[in-house]
Amino acid sequence: MAEQLSLAAVRGALIREEDSIVFALIERARRPRNAPAYYAPDAGTDDGRSLAEFFVREAEALHAKTGHYEKPEDVPFFPQDLPSPLFPIKGYPKVLHPFASSVSVNDAIWKMYFNELLPLFTVDGDDGYYAETVALDFACLKALSRRIHYGKYVAEVKFKDAPQDYSPLIHAKGTDALMNLLTFKAVEEKVKKRVEKKARIFGQNVTLEDGVDKHEGSADDSECKVNPKVLSELYDRWVMPLTKDVEVEYLLRRLD
């Protein structure tokens, strides 16, 4: 990403992230809701944290040991006390303002994922396979967080393309005006249509019997592993607004 900072490259990366998000949701949808994975246990197990929180904290510590979270789009959900890398790290070109690494909307992503999104694409039920479930949740959270924090690159590219438009708004701390400048309704509608289509294609049950792959629209959405409409809703209500929050937060400090 960082190597070739252009709007085309950033857009390409965002489009590729859509596939990862759709794959991760399809995988999580293999298991039912499994609510006990999200309750804080009575006591005795890791400070009363839920299994999901325990897993994400520990997994992030492990990822940090291997050198993850060096790129500005890889943002941990629990950044406190992450261990240092145990293996040598290859540096990456720094193309963003140094402030970029501290921009995070992960608290909002966490709440959105568990409180709003999960009930939309998982079946109510409890099969007891909580360990597998929380590992699949972590994959969804990571993919969503990375997509949303790519907003830092989007903001940098847009700023560089038109500093004369952005600088006065940044100096005036014009959050709403910045948000307006970053919003392109027609583009957003295309993104929503594309992720919906991806859910339809990647979530179909592929059989050899069909000579041809399913037309878009001819497949019954109820046969898809994740309802395609959930993807357009996810992008409309959360992914794109949170990405723009990241962009605004980044831009407000861009001239510091």
Added chain:
Amino acid sequence: MAEQLSLAAVRGALIREEDSIVFALIERARRPRNAPAYYAPDAGTDDGRSLAEFFVREAEALHAKTGHYEKPEDVPFFPQDLPSPLFPIKGYPKVLHPFASSVSVNDAIWKMYFNELLPLFTVDGDDGYYAETVALDFACLKALSRRIHYGKYVAEVKFKDAPQDYSPLIHAKGTDALMNLLTFKAVEEKVKKRVEKKARIFGQNVTLEDGVDKHEGSADDSECKVNPKVLSELYDRWVMPLTKDVEVEYLLRRLD
């Protein structure tokens, strides 16, 4: 799985695992080979283990703490000294011979994955993002291992359907005869065709410009994120033979 042990249910599970394997390979193919992740470092870092081995060992320890590796299809690559679960585990119905949990071909999967498969579907190169790379490898290894160790259920179902055919071969320790009895060339050809088709569908670049989704075959395979032929080769050379190794190993102890 265990709840409804029938050939149809086992086949359904195997088919669903194909999607997970294709998704995992597509995700890994985002990064180039990144060979340094697989070298043993000079010294000083975790007993001279490669980053990949370090990550898989630590990730498996974490998964074990959350209660993973209780199902016979979930087999760790490094079973020695795995920690005990820290969270309560819901039992699963035991439908296999107790010996099932000790059947593992993970050493062969590990060697196959790193030495043979990885060069087939990743681009030669080094982008330095080793932490992300080994996490993606772990996802591939887990998906392949689970698919292959489902062979335990396949074997149990086939044995239960025709104990009169299997028992004499088991008593005679007839490995080759058992392998013959478990081999259905026509089924294997169908599986290879299906995984190839899945790679073509799930690995395409979805755009809104196509009014219809791509026909099988009309898409250029070189545009797919993973070459579909690699999937049929993977299944032909390794997944199906290793699954049958699991089946034979399970059956040889089925009457103990």
